[in-house]
Amino acid sequence: MKAELNITLIARGCAITGDMVVDHGISCFGLLDGGIISTQGLLHIGEGGLIKGTAQGEHVRIDGRVDGDVHARGSLEINGQVSGDIFYCGTIRLGPRAALNGTLKRVARMLTIEAQTEQKQGAVADARPSDSASGERVESNVTDISRVIA
């Protein structure tokens, strides 16, 4: 028995405002104004795709552009542009077109991500979209993750 492969595709020319939470893989070739959480599978931001918010996923591949923090519980492959801090647990691969504008931290593996915590983080991110580059907020996020781990 093999599970069906469910994929959410945000095609080119599609713009979504708000946070997205999916329990399977997602490919974004459009515009998402908000955070996105993929509990399992691949979170793929394809070429031409833009995420204005936090991106969290098990396996993250960024070929486009992310204006926000990136959390990867598994593998992380960046061949695009990330304006934010990057937290990863497993492996990280940087492609030739990778452009990182933030800190890079390796944290303990988080098996699950609580939805409320993510929603709070998303709310905080929405409340301070202009302060995303400030170091104080990054520290708060790090402390939240460590609390979750504990």
Added chain:
Amino acid sequence: MDLRDIQRLHAQFAPDSMTIDLPRQIAALPAPTDATAKAKSPAIKLKLPKSTPIVRRSVAAVAIVAVVAMAGMGAASLYKSLHATSAQSANEQPVPQAQSAGSKSGQKESRASDAALRPIDAEPPHPVAMAPMLTAKDLAPAAPIGLTADQFKSSMGTSTGPTVNAAAPAAKPAATLSNEDQRAAASPIRQSRRESDASGQAPLKPTTTAVSTAAPTASVPPTQSVAQATVQDHTSPTNAAEPAKSHSRRHHSRSREEQVSEADAVSAASKKPASPSRAGTNEVQMF
């Protein structure tokens, strides 16, 4: 990037935990273990059928032998019992032959029932009349220890020496001894008693052994010294065939004169049965 490429890309990161591919998992199992397991089990199965016929044959042979042996034992026991009953009936047949022929059938049935119920008697039959009769001397040991009135009188009346008294009463018992007494004295029961007495008394008087062996106890000359007479008194009960003196205490309690008289009388009456006992005393005296 078309849809196929996207699907291929997502398929690479699809969670494998949701995939349960039994044929693939089975094919991924290590082959050598299966090969050895499959190779070992037929070997055992092949060995077992080879060994089972031998075991079966041996077990059958042993069972047959056991059955035959049991049958033989049963037949032997049956033959033995039948032979014993037939021999017993053959032994009992001469007695009823003297009786009348009319009562034979009824007596046979009663005999068969008696033979079946009677316990086995291993001793050979002997007539009861031939057994020695009980006399007063057999009951003498049961008498109270001490001197009777006659014995006391006799002991008081004799003042000279034991040899004189020994000669005087010796005549009377010698004369009064009957054939039954002699037979009783010669019986093996008395003999064994005499031997036991001799073995019990011999170690008590080792000093008198030389005298008793040198001089025969049957005839004591009256001219001998008193010391020799006393020695003779001690030795005479051991040699005599007096049947009633089985207890050692009785010898000590009785007076010497009576002992001497009885010893002389009985030894004179029955010399022949006294000889083996004397030989026994001699053997002990050599010790």
